[in-house]
Amino acid sequence: MEFRFTKKEEQFRQQIREFVKENIPQGFIGHRFWDEQHPPSWDFGMAIAKKLAENNWLTINWPKEFGGMGASNWEKAIMTEEVGYWGIPGTSMGISGTRWVGPSLMAYGTEEQKKKYVPLIAAADPDGVWCTGYSEPDSGTDLASLQTFAEQVGDEYIINGQKVWTSCAHYARWLWMICRTERDVAKKHQGLSLFIVDMKSEGLKVSPLKNIVGGHVFNELFFNDVKVPAKNLVGIKNKGWSHLMQSLSYERSGAVGIVGTLQRVFDELVQYTMESGQIEQSDIQQQLADLAIDIESARVLGYQAVWKMDRGEKLTYEPSRDKAFTDVLHEKLSRLGMDIIGAYSQIDVMDKDSRWTQLGGAIEHMYYTSMGIALAAGTTDTQRNLVGQFGLGLPRSY
């Protein structure tokens, strides 16, 4: 048993902090899903991503040949946690590329695909920006029921259908998507395939979907006879579902990064209550302490998952456990924060520079994104289904 990081790991954490000190202005608090709805932040994020890439830090755990530094699971976890705490922007270049497209391509892409796409991601090139097309209007949690069809005609596929909730499509150069390639199947999970689609393709229309506070994160994608070369199919045709499960596991891991974000906002909030004197109120004390315990709980759980992975064991329910738990924590922390900033919690969350905005808008931002976070990569309740099924051995409930 050992709950300390090694000296080398601690030194690495310090190196990241030196980078932060040099490149991120003091007082900067990152906001999740903000860069894609705020052009100056997008540019800043891409500039930071470029600097990280120069250190081989953007895709730190990727092999050297693909622009990483072959970092250990723990180094990767430390990086993720620091990214969360300091709000280092640009690290997922929108959302998909560094987190699951790159790792998926390295796992089951062709040599040509790996060579063409992976280095662009690792180099923080604008052509390395991706978005992901999974959900459809009638296929959300029951994703395998999706209907968008890719029909093979010679050495091309012709795609018709619709995708929705596509984050970052308005910045992406490439789309990572799943389509039906076979209609006549015994089970809906069969007959699906993954594709790389050029966002500049003819017949592909991107249409913005504003969220409840007017932010532009999501898009709808309409496919009207979109032609994709056959070599852009990823993995094995009609076996896309099992590839997708692997990609989703990359997406759902990384709870330690979320812990970093929660910790930062919590630290800011504690200082705020000390300055305002609210910390003397016993109800505030009890709620802050409770949150401190919950954030620490999320951290030990996140570390436990990293440890298990690092031992070479396959994670089963742990990412779902950690996502469901941190989903709830976002709401709990931001709701207390909103009560603490009081009347100012009404200031427009989209105007982070107003002179009435408290703590750079971090609390309000978390408050209004907490539901989005609870939906991304599978809803909180879907995660609970998976914990029940794989963590407790209960019968499948859906």
Place this chain on the structure above:
Amino acid sequence: MDFAFAKEHEMIRNSVREFFSKSCPVDLVRELKDDDKGYDPRMWKKMVQLGYQGLVIPEEYGGLEGDFLELMIFMEEAGKKIVPSPFFSTVVQCGLPLLDFGSKSQKEAFLPGIAEKGDIWSLAHTEATNSEMVAGIKLVAKEEGADYILNGTKLFVSYANSARYFLVSALTRPETGTEDIITLFVVDANSDGVTMAQMPTTAHDKRFEVTFTDVRVPAERILGGLSKGWTVLQKTMQSAAVLKAAEMSGGAAAALQLTVNYTKERKQFDKPIGSFQAIQHRLADLLTQTEALKYLVYKAAWMISEGSPSDFYISAAKAKANTVYHNVCHQGIVMHGAIGWTEEMDIGLYHIRTRAHTFDGGSLKQHRQKIVTVLQNHRPDFMTLYDS
């Protein structure tokens, strides 16, 4: 970072688990509820033979000289089987302060009795003031020659009817208002002037009101120095909080497993009730909370074992235990349905211990306040990074 226990720790866990699964079946737990002693002397004796009471006592005093993690593992396993025994009061609440603050002659006089003979000890601290603060102590010790004369009443004293010694907190300098007004005394349970009455507790866990009327205690029975009692109690409280949390963590995991097993077997609408999402989502959340508790306890215990106890982790572990233990028991009973609310099922045996567990080692409110104190004295990273 490594969440795995060392081999020798796994061995201790296996032997403790094996011992309790043989010697403490749930039927015995039920029987002991109505037993006057409330523990099984034969089991207690076997525990002495196996060295459990002396796990962390040095070899020179008859113990095994193990580390804090071994004690934590013992408590976690005991918690799983809800073992009724005076172990916590004897070893944790009295043995550890003797070990940390006892003079050489006190250690020689008392520790072998615990490790080798199975002497039972009990902490006599809580009073009718129902307060965890210094101001809650009203029992007075008045100096008279080389002795002190104790007068006052203590409540919720565990296994007082079987105890050989009490560790009693008393006011020695009532005129000053600071923390340095409490002294701890080792008092023979059969001293003249000690009377006791059993308190009716829901758990039937043998708690007593112990009254001290002109009880004479020699000055050499002071533990940790005159008016240093609060310091000793605070230090003891750290270990006690983590060890009680370990016991509760084991108990919560066991109560959750009972519930999961039941929801797999029990059928309604032709399906196991565990296949319904209303049940599954609650169980999933309880699993998450139970695992969080487990790792918080491990981390807090590991830090104590490494000689760098953390107020934050200690309080986080105990506060979490107080919340999670209740939640698992309460929701577990509800998920069992009506039968869960009967004596027939085991889960109720876990729940009736919730309240005692909650106060031993510190309440939720108390630990949350300690955490706030830590927060107030901490300069977070975002404030320090740009300092230099």
